Amino acid sequence: MSETTSSPEGEAGPGRGTEGPSGPSAPVDAPPPSIARSFSTRRGEGRAVLIPFLTAGYPRPDRAGEALDALVRAGADVVELGIPFSDPLADGPTIQRASFRALEEGMTVGGVLDLLRAFRARHDTPVVLFTYLNPVLRYGFERFLDHAREAGAQGLLVTDLPAGADVEKEDAVREAGLDLIRLVAPTTPPERVPEVVEGATGFVYYVSRTGVTGARTEVRRTLGGEVEALRAHVELPIAVGFGISTPAQAALVAGVAEGVVVGSALIDALDEGGLEEAEAFLAGLRKGIDEA
Secondary structure (H helix, E strand, O other), X not given: OOOOOOOOOOOOOOXXXXXXXXXOOOOOOOOOOOHHHHHHHHHHHOOOEEEEEEEOOOOOHHHHHHHHHHHHHOOOOOEEEEOOOOOOOOOOHHHHHHHHHHHXXXXXXXXHHHHHHHHHHHOOOOEEEEEOHHHHHHHOHHHHHHHHHHHOOOEEEEOOOOOOOOHHHHHHHHHXXXXXXXXXXXXXXXXXXXXXXXXXXXXXXXXXXXXXXXXXXXXXXXXHHHHHXXXXXOOOOXXXXXXXOOHHHHHHHHOOOOEEEEOHHHHHHHHHHHHHHHHXXXXXXXXXXHHO
C-alpha cells in the first residue's frame, strides 16, 4: 500500500468545516471526556458501554454533525469516528461504500478534525478516531496527533499498524495524550495477546469473527468463552464488534463484555431511513444492552 489516498489536504489549515446544528454543550469547567471514565460509569451501573461507528462525512458532510448528535441522543457512550480512506481493506461493502461516498463529497482528514472540533463544542462524549495509516501519514503523523488532540479526540485506532511494527509511532500516540486502542482477533494466538495489547489504553477491541466488517444474523456461540480467555491476558475493558445488528445480539455481547461496537448495521439503517431511522436503531440497541 502506498502512502497515498484520494482525500487531498490543503495547505491553509486542517480542512473544511462540517458544522452541525447547535446542541447541548458541556459546561466550560467540566473535566475533559475520558474513555476510562465512560467504562467505569457504566460498570458501576451494571451496564455495558455502547460504541457506535460512523464514517465522518456520511451521509453528507453538511449533515455529519447532525448524525453525530443523533448518536449521542440514542445513548452512545463512546463514538468511533471513521476517517474515510480510498483503500479500506478491513471493511466490508457497507463501510466501504460510506467511505467512498464521503470522499466523493469532499471529506478530508482536516475536515474530519473540523467535524470533531464542532462536535466537542456540543458534547462531552469521548471520541475514538478510527483510521488506516496512509491518510495519517499523508497529513503528517505528528501534525495529525497534535490536531486530533486539540480537536477533542480521546483515542486512536489505526487498523493497519500492528503492535510493535513502529514503536516510535505508538509512543507518539500515547505522548499526545490519546488512548491507543488495539484490535484482537479470534485468530490471535493466546501467547501473542500480551504483545498485541502491550501499551494499549482505553479498551481492547475484540473482533468477534474473522473477515471484514459487516452486519450478521447471529453471534458465534463461542464468544463468551473467547472473551473470558482474553481476560486472562487483558486488564483493560473489552469491547466486542464486527457483525452486531440486533438488540438481541447487543444484549448477548453485553452479557460477556464491557462494550458493544456497532458500525455496518448502523450505516445500513442510515441508508434505509435517514437520521431518524439510524437514531431509532441505535436506541434499540441501547435498550437491549441495558436490559441484558
